Amino acid sequence: MNFFDQKIAQRLGGRAFGQGGDYKFARIKALKEQARVEHPELPLIDMGVGEPDTPADPGIVQVLREECGRLENRFYADNGILEFQQAAAAYMQQVFHVDKLDPQTQILHGIGTKPILAMLPLCLIDPGDISLVTTPGYPVLGTYTRYMGGEVYPLPLRLQQDFYPDFDAIPHEILQRAKLLYINYPNNPTGQIATLEFFERVVDFARRYDIAVIHDAAYAALTYDGRPPLSFLSVPGAMEVGAEIQSLSKAFNMTGWRLGFLAGNAKLIAAYAKVKDNTDSGQFRAIQKAGVYALAHPELTAAVCEKYSRRFDLLVPCLQKLGFSAKKPGGSFYCYVPAPKGAGDGVVFATAQEAAEYLIRQANISVVPWDECGAYLRFSVTFEAPDIEREQQLIRELYRRLSALELRF
Numbered sequence: 001m002n003f004f005d006q007k008i009a010q011r012l013g014g015r016a017f018g019q020g021g022d023y024k025f026a027r028i029k030a031l032k033e034q035a036r037v038e039h040p041e042l043p044l045i046d047m048g049v050g051e052p053d054t055p056a057d058p059g060i061v062q063v064l065r066e067e068c069g070r071l072e073n074r075f076y077a078d079n080g081i082l083e084f085q086q087a088a089a090a091y092m093q094q095v096f097h098v099d100k101l102d103p104q105t106q107i108l109h110g111i112g113t114k115p116i117l118a119m120l121p122l123c124l125i126d127p128g129d130i131s132l133v134t135t136p137g138y139p140v141l142g143t144y145t146r147y148m149g150g151e152v153y154p155l156p157l158r159l160q161q162d163f164y165p166d167f168d169a170i171p172h173e174i175l176q177r178a179k180l181l182y183i184n185y186p187n188n189p190t191g192q193i194a195t196l197e198f199f200e201r202v203v204d205f206a207r208r209y210d211i212a213v214i215h216d217a218a219y220a221a222l223t224y225d226g227r228p229p230l231s232f233l234s235v236p237g238a239m240e241v242g243a244e245i246q247s248l249s250k251a252f253n254m255t256g257w258r259l260g261f262l263a264g265n266a267k268l269i270a271a272y273a274k275v276k277d278n279t280d281s282g283q284f285r286a287i288q289k290a291g292v293y294a295l296a297h298p299e300l301t302a303a304v305c306e307k308y309s310r311r312f313d314l315l316v317p318c319l320q321k322l323g324f325s326a327k328k329p330g331g332s333f334y335c336y337v338p339a340p341k342g343a344g345d346g347v348v349f350a351t352a353q354e355a356a357e358y359l360i361r362q363a364n365i366s367v368v369p370w371d372e373c374g375a376y377l378r379f380s381v382t383f384e385a386p387d388i389e390r391e392q393q394l395i396r397e398l399y400r401r402l403s404a405l406e407l408r409f
Contacts, residue, residue: 011147024353024369031360039364045398047379048366050188050334052253056290057300060252063293067286077282079273080109084288084295088246088261091295095221096231098263105266106239108273109291111283112258113218113247116272117141119279120214120262121180123271125150129179134165136189136372138216141182153178156373163192167205175209181242183232184216186223189370189378190336191329193223199235206241212268213242218260219332220244221251221301224309227330233264243268250333251301252294259283259291308333310388311381314395319379322402323409333382339375344406352376363401 008017032044055061067073085103092098101107110116117140125131127149133142135154142152153174155165165183183202185194206213215232223229232244243264249255262272294300312328315335319326324337339352343362349355352369356377359365368378385391 027353028356028360028366028368031357032366035360035364042364044364044366045383045394045401046366047381047383047398048368049380049382050368051255051382052250052304053382053384054253056253056257057294057297059297060254060290060294060300064286064290067289068284070286073285073289075285077109077285077288079277080282081285081288084109084292085261087292087295088263091298092231092233092246092263095229095298095301096234098231098233101233101263102266106269107261107263108269108276109259109261109283109288110245110276111280112249113216113245113260114140115280116245116260116262117214117216118144119272119275121145121148121150122275123268124180124212126179128177130174130177131180131182132165132170132174132178132211133182134184134187136370136376137182137184138188141180141214141216145180150179151177154372157187157190157192158373163187163190164198167201175211178209178211181206181211181213182216183213184218185230186219186329186331188219188332189334189368189376191332191334193227193330194230194232196230196235199230199232199238202232203235203237203241207237211241213238215242215244217244218247219250220246221298222305222308222333223331224305224312224328225330239264241265243272248291248294251298251304253304254291254294257287257290259287308381311383311385311391314391315379315381315398318395318399322399323407325409333380335379335381336370336376337379338409339369339377340407340409342408344408349375359402359405362405365398365401 005015008014085107088107089101089103092101121144125145125148129150130153131142131145131150132155133152134157145152157163202213221229232238243262245260245262247260316326316328326335326337329335339355342348352371352375356367356369370376385394
């Protein structure tokens with residue numbers, strides 16, 4: 001018996017802590033390692049990666065080089081540097097046409113999107129409160145809602161509603177206790193983008209039921225085929241009812257740099273600042289200054305979007321020829337498709353998890369399964385390919401391996 005068997009908090013499972021885990025990703029990771037050993041002649045095609053495949057622009061890296069040794073950057077950043085907040089406000093105006101954001105009261109940095117999502121329930125949720133959380137999706141805000149003694153009410157994202165939550169289906173007794181709504185567009189994993197009309201419905205819903213809105217805009221700048229990036233904060237009334245989280249990870253290939261910001265309602269920003277001040281000491285000032293450079297160069301994101309769009313134009317027709325019901329998403333770097341129901345060898349898939357495991361074992365192709373709202377697979381265009389020729393080769397090889405499986409739908 002371990003000394004801590006009876007000491008782990010109940011929010012982590014108490015005595016049951018360590019007896020379970022994130023089965024989906026742990027299982028996929030183990031199978032990938034097994035496939036590498038069993039089929040060394042068949043390189044892994046990894047379409048499950050949820051982060052950029054290329055490093056940050058050399059200009060961003062150069063600023064970090066110049067700033068990291070400066071004497072004045074050695075101090076704790078605490079709740080950030082005004083220079084970054086000003087750059088964030090200018091970025092929101094230039095890219096998303098969000099005017100009148102006060103850098104001193106309506107913007108605050110975070111050590112990546114994930115910690116911001118983790119801290120917001122500490123600002124808003126008391127025991128018994130409910131967070132409305134879209135599913136499938138990123139679980140952090142829901143996890144911390146439960147840590148705070150709150151409850152999570154899932155809002156399913158289904159094809160029938162174009163992968164938007166159905167607010168009319170929420171029971172009245174849930175709405176009476178709901179305090180927070182979490183949405184994420186462009187959406188992970190569905191790739192759906194928000195429209196102005198959808199955001200207007202969100203503002204109306206929030207006002208009608210007195211619910212705070214948190215929009216996770218990690219993929220907001222990644223849109224394709226002439227669709228302009230859209231911020232929740234650009235909608236009239238949004239600033240009154242909520243805030244938006246912006247990330248430098250996806251738009252500027254700065255995933256491991258851990259830098260983002262929360263923008264919106266000044267009272268909520270102040271509450272976040274209070275929690276953050278008691279949680280971390282801020283991101284390294286030199287990284288924030290590199291972020292200042294990135295935010296001043298949105299053309300870097302345009303180049304990233306061009307690459308992902310080109311890859312979608314290769315991937316989607318390939319999947320369609322194989323029988324997948326695939327279409328190019330409006331945003332993000334994910335293609336979300338119904339999972340196959342079986343294969344030519346007679347195997348039947350009861351879940352997307354089973355289908356994903358089969359693809360790894362039989363073809364050394366990794367994708368992410370989602371079974372929350374039907375059986376779906378998520379293909380990502382962040383696969384490793386250094387040039388256009390290699391992208392084309394990889395998609396041809398993907399088609400060759402999958403067609404040999406004779407997937408049934």
